[in-house]
Amino acid sequence: MNSSLDVSDGFKKPIIYSRKDHAISRKQISSAALKVLYGLNDNGYRACLVGGGVRDLLLGRAPKDFDIATDAHPEKIRQIFKNSRLIGRRFRLAHVRFGREIIEVATFRSSREMSSSDSDVSQEGQILRDNAYGTLEEDVWRRDFTINALYYDIRDFSVLDYVGGVTDLRQGVINLIGKPVVRYREDPVRMLRAIRFSAKLGFTIARSTMSPIPSLVHLLNDISPARLFDETMKLFNAGHALATYERLSEVGLFALLYPSTRRVQTSELDSHNKFVLKALRNTDHRILNGKSVNPAFLISVFLWYPMKTVYSAEVRRGNNQKDALRLASEKILREQAKILSIPRRFTQSIRDIWELQARFSNRSPRRASRLLEVPKFRAAYDFLLLRSGADRASLKLADWWTRFQSADFSERKQLFQEVKHAEKRRKK
Secondary structure, three states: OOOOEOHHHOOOOOEEEOHHHOOOOHHHOOHHHHHHHHHHHHOOOOEEEEOHHHHHHHOOOOOOOOEEEEOOOHHHHHHHOOOEEEEOOOOOEEEEEEOOEEEEEEEOEOOOOOOOOOEEEOOOOOEEEEOOEOOHHHHHHHOOEHHHOEEEEOOOOEEEEOOOHHHHHHHOEEOEEOOHHHHHHHOOHHHHHHHHHHHHHOOEEOHHHHOOHHHHHHHHHHOOHHHHHHHHHHHHOOOOHHHHHHHHHHHOHHHHHOHHHHHOOHHHHHHHHHHHHHHHHHHHHHHHOOOOOOHHHHHHHHHHHHHHHHHHHHHHOOOOHHHHHHHHHHHHHHHHHOOOOOOHHHHHHHHHHHHHHHHOOOOOHHHHHHHOOOOOHHHHHHHHHHHHHHOHHHHHHHHHHHHHHHOOHHHHHHHHHHHHHHHHHHHO
């Protein structure tokens, strides 16, 4: 399927894939999700597994979570499940908690244009509130991409496909439902989601879905910085950061998310690009191997060269290196906060990583030993290693600190002698 689907085409009968026609088994669905599905069904409501859970199961992947759509209104869901709570204003949802697992339950939404207070739309076409409820057939057309608009019906274990989502899954295509420009104006975050799913699944983006994006990236300026930060966490911390970055850069979305990268001096562009690409590869590698990642680390990488540019300007103004670093860090992070609302715990980590880069150069016996005890030493050291791959000036420094960490007393004494000899040579 290479063209988007228009709601004006009217509702059509779905293709119904019966249990024998698909590979989804209830054994693959979490017990918590099954409890919600059967709980709603037993109380007389229609309940379907929907979205990424169905998509991933059909692709033979393990879903990260399970979302459910139903004709029960949020208040009814709350009555049925005492372990639930209602959240959201833009979309009223129910979260049903089973220990650490949360099942998100949404009421079918209406596709009809509403003039009541249940549906608010900005002058630009962005949906501000959307609590107008409808039927399953209407709900299909409110979903974003065909591959996310598949419904697994607990009543007979069938998969319902109104929009050719199964075909797009088989062909590996990301296809927007409806008129792309209208759908992006309704929710500009869909542009980021198209890129994310493309990178995550290794799918191509249909031309009709991709082509409007470069001219509409500015719409993301109307999205709250808090929501954009949450979306970027999904973009870069799910194991496909490098592919995501490349796709974002192609259409101008990365420059919108991190506008200060335009500040990078031409002379440093090559080093900046190598630095970022290496960090992205390392992030993907860590996630692939089940290791944790700190979101602050990758943000500190994205903003390092822009910060260095401002730092150099502050030094030229007469500020000492310490003050110049502080002022440059504050300026870059303050500007970035206008786009992404980075939590304070992350901004402090970013500052610490940057500050420690300067302290690595001071390798006196006392200060070097004390630096090993600093809580953010490991993250800052990893950052230094990345710099050494893109910046030759940092290569010897990184090698020294690598040897220093594992050295015994006599070996450390020799390392400090190397530093003294190097300083004498520089003075000559």
